Amino acid sequence: DVVMTQSPDSLAVSLGERATINCKSSQSVLYSSDNKNYLAWYQQKPRQPPKLLIYWASTRESGVPDRFSGSGSGTDFNLTISSLQAEDVAVYYCQQHYSLPLTFGGGTKVEIK
Amino acid sequence: QVQLQQSGPGLVKPSQTLSLTCVVSGDSVSSNSGTWNWIRQSPSRGLEWLGRTYYRSKWSFDYAVSVKSRLTIRPDTSKNQISLQLNSVTPEDTAVYYCARNPAQVSTMIDWGQGTLVTVSS
Numbered sequence: 001d002v003v004m005t006q007s008p009d010s011l012a013v014s015l016g017e018r019a020t021i022n023c024k025s026s027q028s029v030l031y032s033s034d035n036k037n038y039l040a041w042y043q044q045k046p047r048q049p050p051k052l053l054i055y056w057a058s059t060r061e062s063g064v065p066d067r068f069s070g071s072g073s074g075t076d077f078n079l080t081i082s083s084l085q086a087e088d089v090a091v092y093y094c095q096q097h098y099s100l101p102l103t104f105g106g107g108t109k110v111e112i113k
Numbered sequence: 114q115v116q117l118q119q120s121g122p123g124l125v126k127p128s129q130t131l132s133l134t135c136v137v138s139g140d141s142v143s144s145n146s147g148t149w150n151w152i153r154q155s156p157s158r159g160l161e162w163l164g165r166t167y168y169r170s171k172w173s174f175d176y177a178v179s180v181k182s183r184l185t186i187r188p189d190t191s192k193n194q195i196s197l198q199l200n201s202v203t204p205e206d207t208a209v210y211y212c213a214r215n216p217a218q219v220s221t222m223i224d225w226g227q228g229t230l231v232t233v234s235s
Binding site for chain 2: 049
């Protein structure tokens with residue numbers, strides 16, 4: 001199984017400031033045939049299911065604000081919120097969609113400082 | 114817009130069978146465009162993918178090794194729903210269970226059910 005490790009566990013950022021979350025996979029999730037990284041990011045608010053933000057490491061899902069961006073390749077990835085808004089307070093998860101079983105990171109809680 | 118509505122008991126006794134249903138609207142479970150997953154979430158195990166089914170000229174099923182011997186995912190095209198049955202449950206199976214849909218082209222969950230908290234306790 002591909003193990004996903006996120007850091008930090010929690011993060012407190014001032015409104016309007018940048019938040020960056022890291023996710024590392026135990027093996028590369030770069031698929032050589034299409035040169036795409038099979039890495040997704042989700043946002044989860046209390047008592048709600050996760051919401052897809054980004055897939056293929058950097059492709060934003062329709063309707064996701066452009067302050068959310070994904071980067072990285074191979075085994076090392078980042079989710080950046082360029083200017084934190086109050087509504088961004090949530091737990092963020094990465095997920096590899098490269099191979100079965102699909103696996104998720106342990107989550108990063110983002111709060112307002 | 115695809116909607117997934119879950120139903121099922123919130124309390125199951127140890128050694129019994131956990132059964133949940135996910136009714137789909139806005140898409141057909143037998144369309145070629147979707148894959149139907151079950152995922153659970155608990156404080157101890159985090160988000161855990163359990164298995165999936167999809168129809169591409171025939172039905173296919175994939176299960177996580179950790180639950181493969183106990184889990185059955187079953188489509189019901191007459192009711193446009195997907196069901197989950199997990200046998201021989203223990204308190205370790207206590208979690209919020211979600212059904213979720215991913216598009217055929219990429220295994221990322223675009224549509225989710227509301228979640229069902231299932232507690233395994235006598």
